Amino acid sequence: xxxxxxxxxxxxxxxxxxxxxxxxxxxxxxxxxxxxxxxxxxxxxxxxxxxxxxxxxxxxxxxxxxxxxxxxxxxxxx
Amino acid sequence: xxxxxxxxxxxxxxxxxxxxxxxxxxxxxxxxxxxxxxxxxxxxxxxxxxxxxxxxxxxxxxxxxxxxxxxxxxxxxxxxxxxxxxxxxxxxxxxxxxxxxxxxxxxxxxxxxxxxxxxxxxxxxxxxxxxxxxxxxxxxxxxxxxxxxxxxxxxxxxxxxxxxxxxxxxxxxxxxxxxxxxxxxxxxxxxxxxxxxxxxxxxxxxxxxxxxxxxxxxxxxxxxxxxxxxxxxxxxxxxxxxxxxxxxxxxxxxxxxxxxxxxxxxxxxxxxxxxxxxxxxxxxxxxxxxxxxxxxxxxxxxxxxxxxxxxxxxxxxxxxxxxxxxxxxxxxxxxxxxxxxxxxxxxxxxxxxxxxxxxxxxxxxxxxxxxxxxxxxx
Numbered sequence: 001x002x003x004x005x006x007x008x009x010x011x012x013x014x015x016x017x018x019x020x021x022x023x024x025x026x027x028x029x030x031x032x033x034x035x036x037x038x039x040x041x042x043x044x045x046x047x048x049x050x051x052x053x054x055x056x057x058x059x060x061x062x063x064x065x066x067x068x069x070x071x072x073x074x075x076x077x078x
Numbered sequence: 079x080x081x082x083x084x085x086x087x088x089x090x091x092x093x094x095x096x097x098x099x100x101x102x103x104x105x106x107x108x109x110x111x112x113x114x115x116x117x118x119x120x121x122x123x124x125x126x127x128x129x130x131x132x133x134x135x136x137x138x139x140x141x142x143x144x145x146x147x148x149x150x151x152x153x154x155x156x157x158x159x160x161x162x163x164x165x166x167x168x169x170x171x172x173x174x175x176x177x178x179x180x181x182x183x184x185x186x187x188x189x190x191x192x193x194x195x196x197x198x199x200x201x202x203x204x205x206x207x208x209x210x211x212x213x214x215x216x217x218x219x220x221x222x223x224x225x226x227x228x229x230x231x232x233x234x235x236x237x238x239x240x241x242x243x244x245x246x247x248x249x250x251x252x253x254x255x256x257x258x259x260x261x262x263x264x265x266x267x268x269x270x271x272x273x274x275x276x277x278x279x280x281x282x283x284x285x286x287x288x289x290x291x292x293x294x295x296x297x298x299x300x301x302x303x304x305x306x307x308x309x310x311x312x313x314x315x316x317x318x319x320x321x322x323x324x325x326x327x328x329x330x331x332x333x334x335x336x337x338x339x340x341x342x343x344x345x346x347x348x349x350x351x352x353x354x355x356x357x358x359x360x361x362x363x364x365x366x367x368x369x370x371x372x373x374x375x376x377x378x379x380x381x382x383x384x385x386x387x388x389x390x391x392x393x394x395x396x397x398x399x400x401x402x403x404x405x406x407x408x409x410x411x412x413x414x415x416x417x418x419x420x421x422x423x424x425x426x427x428x429x430x431x432x433x434x435x436x437x438x439x440x441x442x443x444x445x446x447x448x449x450x451x452x453x454x455x456x
Contacts, residue, residue, distance in 0.1 A: 013305070013313075013315045013318075014110075014305055014313075014315055014316075014317065014318045015109065015110030015121055015304060015305065015318070016125060016128065016140065016316075016317055016318075018121070019121050019122060019124075019125030020125065020140065020141070022122070023122075023125065034113055034118060035113050036112065036113035044305045044306050044313065044315070045110075045304070045305045046110065046111070046112070046113070046304050046305060046307075047110070047113050047121075069141075
């Protein structure tokens, strides 16, 4: 296994919301990628967006400005 | 073979649809069930399809586009999920059994039901709409176009009427999606139910419903969703709330290609082509002694369907004659539209239905008219 580091994990209610996030971020050149939700987080959808913790403010701002639906923001050792 | 049963399913599909299904079958995993590339390929494609359909129907949100295996399933979800005992629902004589049977099922459980009657040309008696309203009326469920006569409902007007009385407005777009413009916002529609395999040119086994904002539909089925796995109850958030079980990803890939084809070809372009074919056929048979055409032809802005009978011949025999002698595929009988046939007085004889696609040619429409002239003259 890879060495664990802290990551920003953004969770979603549905797969559709996760897909909307990916399309939005790819379109805007925003960082991150989809991953299966780590077991330590309880989330609706089985997929989450993973990025670096330092990228949270800019991602949060972009997500809110675009009106995307997310479930929660977590920092996870993974 | 001249295929003129496009109201049942479009036989000819664009090459892009066939390729999309084949590619999906070779490359796609189960959407929403994993974070690996093959599953994501499916999830991304299905999301694209939701976006394209939301755009097509003026659905406010892509996540309010729900996939089903056909329009019948979509209508069952909408009707059984919105109405129940004690409610009153208004529908029409135009309806297909995909609307009628879910309504009749609820009627057995205590739903009150009224139908807007049709006149001899199969037109709605519009003055009746207002008279059917009751204090407990909750919604209107109706088709955009009769699958038998091709008569078309003015959705804008019907939507205005529904909202004036605070009613839910559910539309069956089986005969019109992909050929006539439908805009949920402009037409004040709460739910549009559509099929994928007719004028959207997708594969059979595809369809869905678009749900307006704030419209809450109880699920018809519950089960695996890929989300909230430890919850005993079905998630309430759309689209998952109404999509238990693995989606028909391979079919939806074809539907997406179909919708893109339709948009590129142009809805208006397709409609004009089909209406030309309908008109060429209609004009070739309307004066023929012994031929009775059903429906309202006061305007050519109607669904591209012509239903007729020849003398008092059994419609099944006429359809068989067309197939065997002329190689023309049509649909005889009842067309799953019992109330419409009763209103037209064709319950016993049925009718022969000719329905056109933009892939049909003028030559084909004229050949079909010539065949009817020959049969009627014998």
